[in-house]
Amino acid sequence: MPKAGTARSIYLGLREQIAGGVYLPGDRLPSTRTLAEEFGVSRTTVTAAFEQLISEGYVSVRQGAKATVARNAPNPIAPPTQRPGGSVKTLSAYAMRAMDLLPHLPGTADLKYDFRYGDVAPDDFPKLLWRKALTAAVIARRARLGYGHPAGSPVLRQALQGYLWRARGIRCQAEQIVVTNGSQQALDLCARALLNPGDRVLIEEPCYAMARNVFVTLGAQATPVACDDDGLKTDRLPDPLSHALAFVTPSHQFPLGGVLSVGRRRQLVEWAEAADAHVIEDDYDGEYRYDVRPIPPLYLSGRDRVIYIGTVSKTLSPTLRLGYLVLPEALVEPFVRCKQITDRHGATFEQEALASLIETGAYERHVRKMRRLNSVRRTAFLDAMQQTFSDKVEIVGTSAGLHVVVWFNSIGRREESGLAATAREAGIGIYPISRLFSCDTERRAGFVFGYASIEARKIADGVKLLYSVLTL
Amino acid sequence: MPKAGTARSIYLGLREQIAGGVYLPGDRLPSTRTLAEEFGVSRTTVTAAFEQLISEGYVSVRQGAKATVARNAPNPIAPPTQRPGGSVKTLSAYAMRAMDLLPHLPGTADLKYDFRYGDVAPDDFPKLLWRKALTAAVIARRARLGYGHPAGSPVLRQALQGYLWRARGIRCQAEQIVVTNGSQQALDLCARALLNPGDRVLIEEPCYAMARNVFVTLGAQATPVACDDDGLKTDRLPDPLSHALAFVTPSHQFPLGGVLSVGRRRQLVEWAEAADAHVIEDDYDGEYRYDVRPIPPLYLSGRDRVIYIGTVSKTLSPTLRLGYLVLPEALVEPFVRCKQITDRHGATFEQEALASLIETGAYERHVRKMRRLNSVRRTAFLDAMQQTFSDKVEIVGTSAGLHVVVWFNSIGRREESGLAATAREAGIGIYPISRLFSCDTERRAGFVFGYASIEARKIADGVKLLYSVLTL
Numbered sequence: 001m002p003k004a005g006t007a008r009s010i011y012l013g014l015r016e017q018i019a020g021g022v023y024l025p026g027d028r029l030p031s032t033r034t035l036a037e038e039f040g041v042s043r044t045t046v047t048a049a050f051e052q053l054i055s056e057g058y059v060s061v062r063q064g065a066k067a068t069v070a071r072n073a074p075n076p077i078a079p080p081t082q083r084p085g086g087s088v089k090t091l092s093a094y095a096m097r098a099m100d101l102l103p104h105l106p107g108t109a110d111l112k113y114d115f116r117y118g119d120v121a122p123d124d125f126p127k128l129l130w131r132k133a134l135t136a137a138v139i140a141r142r143a144r145l146g147y148g149h150p151a152g153s154p155v156l157r158q159a160l161q162g163y164l165w166r167a168r169g170i171r172c173q174a175e176q177i178v179v180t181n182g183s184q185q186a187l188d189l190c191a192r193a194l195l196n197p198g199d200r201v202l203i204e205e206p207c208y209a210m211a212r213n214v215f216v217t218l219g220a221q222a223t224p225v226a227c228d229d230d231g232l233k234t235d236r237l238p239d240p241l242s243h244a245l246a247f248v249t250p251s252h253q254f255p256l257g258g259v260l261s262v263g264r265r266r267q268l269v270e271w272a273e274a275a276d277a278h279v280i281e282d283d284y285d286g287e288y289r290y291d292v293r294p295i296p297p298l299y300l301s302g303r304d305r306v307i308y309i310g311t312v313s314k315t316l317s318p319t320l321r322l323g324y325l326v327l328p329e330a331l332v333e334p335f336v337r338c339k340q341i342t343d344r345h346g347a348t349f350e351q352e353a354l355a356s357l358i359e360t361g362a363y364e365r366h367v368r369k370m371r372r373l374n375s376v377r378r379t380a381f382l383d384a385m386q387q388t389f390s391d392k393v394e395i396v397g398t399s400a401g402l403h404v405v406v407w408f409n410s411i412g413r414r415e416e417s418g419l420a421a422t423a424r425e426a427g428i429g430i431y432p433i434s435r436l437f438s439c440d441t442e443r444r445a446g447f448v449f450g451y452a453s454i455e456a457r458k459i460a461d462g463v464k465l466l467y468s469v470l471t472l
Numbered sequence: 473m474p475k476a477g478t479a480r481s482i483y484l485g486l487r488e489q490i491a492g493g494v495y496l497p498g499d500r501l502p503s504t505r506t507l508a509e510e511f512g513v514s515r516t517t518v519t520a521a522f523e524q525l526i527s528e529g530y531v532s533v534r535q536g537a538k539a540t541v542a543r544n545a546p547n548p549i550a551p552p553t554q555r556p557g558g559s560v561k562t563l564s565a566y567a568m569r570a571m572d573l574l575p576h577l578p579g580t581a582d583l584k585y586d587f588r589y590g591d592v593a594p595d596d597f598p599k600l601l602w603r604k605a606l607t608a609a610v611i612a613r614r615a616r617l618g619y620g621h622p623a624g625s626p627v628l629r630q631a632l633q634g635y636l637w638r639a640r641g642i643r644c645q646a647e648q649i650v651v652t653n654g655s656q657q658a659l660d661l662c663a664r665a666l667l668n669p670g671d672r673v674l675i676e677e678p679c680y681a682m683a684r685n686v687f688v689t690l691g692a693q694a695t696p697v698a699c700d701d702d703g704l705k706t707d708r709l710p711d712p713l714s715h716a717l718a719f720v721t722p723s724h725q726f727p728l729g730g731v732l733s734v735g736r737r738r739q740l741v742e743w744a745e746a747a748d749a750h751v752i753e754d755d756y757d758g759e760y761r762y763d764v765r766p767i768p769p770l771y772l773s774g775r776d777r778v779i780y781i782g783t784v785s786k787t788l789s790p791t792l793r794l795g796y797l798v799l800p801e802a803l804v805e806p807f808v809r810c811k812q813i814t815d816r817h818g819a820t821f822e823q824e825a826l827a828s829l830i831e832t833g834a835y836e837r838h839v840r841k842m843r844r845l846n847s848v849r850r851t852a853f854l855d856a857m858q859q860t861f862s863d864k865v866e867i868v869g870t871s872a873g874l875h876v877v878v879w880f881n882s883i884g885r886r887e888e889s890g891l892a893a894t895a896r897e898a899g900i901g902i903y904p905i906s907r908l909f910s911c912d913t914e915r916r917a918g919f920v921f922g923y924a925s926i927e928a929r930k931i932a933d934g935v936k937l938l939y940s941v942l943t944l
Contacts, residue, residue, distance in 0.1 A: 146588065348791035
């Protein structure tokens, strides 16, 4: 159960009141000030709850006006947790912490222009290639059909070894690779195998929320370190004492887009050595670099300290749930054990399908095609932003990846949820950067814009519509 | 790192010496007595290490003779954990406990007759059906391609709801179903969401090893409760105090095959209420009942206390990694949160393929076909055992499932690994029951025989060959 007075308890309470008809569609909700007094919390806490309700479509807020219940509020995704009997008091500390997080709901298909980061365009997925490779795996003759190796199918580990060398300059043994259900499970395995509750984890500020959630739910304490254009500000590295892990995105800081400079890489690895800690390198979009050569992975500068995480979520599809770890040798067996206890191993056919795509070169051809397509989308987006929002915004992190951060120069961060709600009512999904920050400081309003899931020819229309409804 | 003096440390040490050439193929290994003195441990501990080496094919033991290094010892699956630098000291308590378990290696295809439990016959897998359903999912038009709902694809949860009602008499909401990567992840989610380190978990004695591993690795304490022909002996239920969970296989106790009687079901649920604990019902082979009607799930007798786990590992294939939980309503949201943090959600295409198989009735037709095929295998196995081993063995748990337990009447449990090694050299895989027991008591030698992965016409030959090599 969420503790009373958390953003989550307020969120849940309001959601239940909306679902239960206490507030009807179109009704005004009490102001954040009133609710803050009622619950005995800060307005920031109430705002966080509101932002969640807004992003889920329960509540809408016209700029400046009070929040109202949305006309088409969805049904809650899960039944309410309250019930007679109350066996939820048997929840573990882990689950209680999970319940205290703001929920991270999947997207919906009801927006006309959705700048959600993480989706890919349905038409980009190589259906025929994947169908062919998957079919071959399904109908292949097998001597046995039983549980596979917990580290993954040998053919995929072998194929990834070659791919990592060609694409990212990583030389490793196939035995160092552990296949996971997407990068999320890779993060979770790192947390399980390397963290005890109470340990400290260095994270970036702002930080990929689903990584932070993994560490915090396990009971670790996150130490956020600010980032600038060169990534993590290593002059602000904390005392290594009791830090067991660091999580970084050195090739393309998520979400700000900085590249960790060479000097900072050295400092981070030295810090990890002083802490006797490992560094997780989440190379979530290393394939997408438009201006210059690909950035070499941190893995190359700190081999025995760095755990590399890769994924095909951005190149093929996030629905495939295929990711992988490259581990220092000493960690292979512990991780394999943890993976086996967690879910035995990944699905065999899909692993073999990916292996065959990599082996035939089809995967790398597809990645090149995707890089071209997304380069076109990126240009379309940046051009349209320049033509409309012009100097009202600052756009950062444009040289790589599938997203940028847009700062609204003359608008404060508290306006983010109002702007998102206004955009949503016009059929446009935009996503406040707030939830990626651990600390609450005054700054401009910012949004993470993903452009990979929108057809290039529609991007300019979406941006223009956004500009017209936001009336900055 | 495994603690010195554990079976695992001895296993690892010997394995390394074999891999490193200290002992060459055909060399005799020191006796268990010598090694026990050398390591300062009991002979039981050394025997456990030997059993592991034997089951992995590193060591062979002819009955009565000393252990020797196998002629075709495999290469270790993972690099040795020792290395200079030693960052393994940063392992979490969780990973350390995982390292202390005996490893659970996947099978190989090098045996002529493999009575391994859990495999299915490659020819039983409905390749064409699965290919068709999977292809349809891959090429389906989608409005978006992004992360899915953490509880699973709505179409699959809906299809499972209908299936559970038709096949198992379970009435639940689709919202109570959470799709997992096989039943292993379902068990792991139960442990994460409901157990804190130090909590007690009631398990069966003997018990499915991979369930026990989940609980023990999380730091819980397992309380084994003996089983007889009616399943768990509820007159031996422990003090409910500090028990947070119970794990049972009420429809077909694994491995002994007992069915939990109605009175015992009531007692178990009452115990769970006294403990304020949940009961996990692992319905791992509920589809396979040959003599009588299917046994109703425990879920029906203790709705709010019982968490039901189902899987398609026994009906389709364990390589698909598709399982599911049916949860009391109060647990849905906590489990969905934990699932999302763990790996976001299961792979979409496979979930949709299974949904379509269930919706069209193809899945249930396939299950009926599998029941007929495995009924034939079961009869072939039992007849062959009767004709060869006759009253030298007692066979239990024959009325359901895909395995039986064979007790060797005049042979003690210490002979199990010798018998398994002898069988292995003749190309036959048989699997000692020892690793399923938590406590070490004197008893007859026993083996879990799975018959689902061998062609029916070959079963009698395998049994005859086994009889001829074991020379009882």
